[in-house]
Amino acid sequence: MDIEIFSDYDALSERLADEILSYMSDPSGKLICLPAGDTPRRAYQILSAALSRRKGSPLPCTLIGLDEWVGMDKDTPGSCQYVMHEWLYKPASIRDEQIVEFNARNPDLTGECKKMDRFIAEHGPIDLAVLGIGINGHLGLNEPGTSFRQTSHVVDLTETTKRTAQKYFPEKVALEKGITLGLKHFLEAGRLILIASGKQKAKVIKRIIREDVSEQIPATIAKIHRNSTLLIDQDAASEL
Numbered sequence: 001m002d003i004e005i006f007s008d009y010d011a012l013s014e015r016l017a018d019e020i021l022s023y024m025s026d027p028s029g030k031l032i033c034l035p036a037g038d039t040p041r042r043a044y045q046i047l048s049a050a051l052s053r054r055k056g057s058p059l060p061c062t063l064i065g066l067d068e069w070v071g072m073d074k075d076t077p078g079s080c081q082y083v084m085h086e087w088l089y090k091p092a093s094i095r096d097e098q099i100v101e102f103n104a105r106n107p108d109l110t111g112e113c114k115k116m117d118r119f120i121a122e123h124g125p126i127d128l129a130v131l132g133i134g135i136n137g138h139l140g141l142n143e144p145g146t147s148f149r150q151t152s153h154v155v156d157l158t159e160t161t162k163r164t165a166q167k168y169f170p171e172k173v174a175l176e177k178g179i180t181l182g183l184k185h186f187l188e189a190g191r192l193i194l195i196a197s198g199k200q201k202a203k204v205i206k207r208i209i210r211e212d213v214s215e216q217i218p219a220t221i222a223k224i225h226r227n228s229t230l231l232i233d234q235d236a237a238s239e240l
């Protein structure tokens with residue numbers, strides 16, 4: 001795992017936007033998984049600005065949705081899909097047929113997981129997976145203790161995630177379960193980028209770097225991935 005430390009959030013975001021853009025515009029048509037959450041927000045603004053200036057044929061990439069809170073969809077303000085559509089897909093003119101995501105309102109969530117796993121088996125592996133790191137070390141909604149062999153699954157959210165995720169919503173919401181791609185998908189991705197910004201991530205970044213690879217810290221899978229980079233700003237690196 002390479003580690004790149006940036007002077008600030010803007011510099012990290014520029015670097016991230018650059019690499020995502022090169023995958024999105026690759027003529028071979030890459031399969032790309034990008035996260036919701038606050039960390040990539042600036043990179044998505046940079047990307048959207050760049051893509052809105054772009055002329056010519058539509059981007060050849062496919063965007064695969066990382067995760068969602070069960071019971072929500074892209075019309076729920078604050079949901080993962082809402083964030084992706086509002087911050088990136090709409091401003092960057094990504095068309096619906098380029099987007100593959102869970103239907104977290106489907107009563108048959110197991111069927112949703114199977115469908116996603118089948119899609120990845122047929123069209124994957126994912127070429128680029130970008131993932132935010134939770135303060136408990138989770139990736140997507142793969143909470144601590146999740147097997148590295150796990151594919152798409154439905155998750156009972158930890159108290160930490162339920163509490164921390166309130167920041168995304170305009171009002172307090174009841175969060176109990178999530179649906180997410182699995183750690184196996186990230187391990188098998190051609191390229192893995194983990195991102196973290198801010199002092200609130202400093203403790204978990206120190207643990208990821210200093211501690212052994214363990215299912216108790218899902219983000220440590222980056223240390224056994226063959227082509228992974230951790231992008232952090234000075235604040236997130238402040239306990240190293």
Ligand code: PGA
Nearest residue numbers: 037038039132133134135
């Ligand atoms: P954040 O979320 O980018 O909002 O910090 C990361 C996560 O908890 O997955």
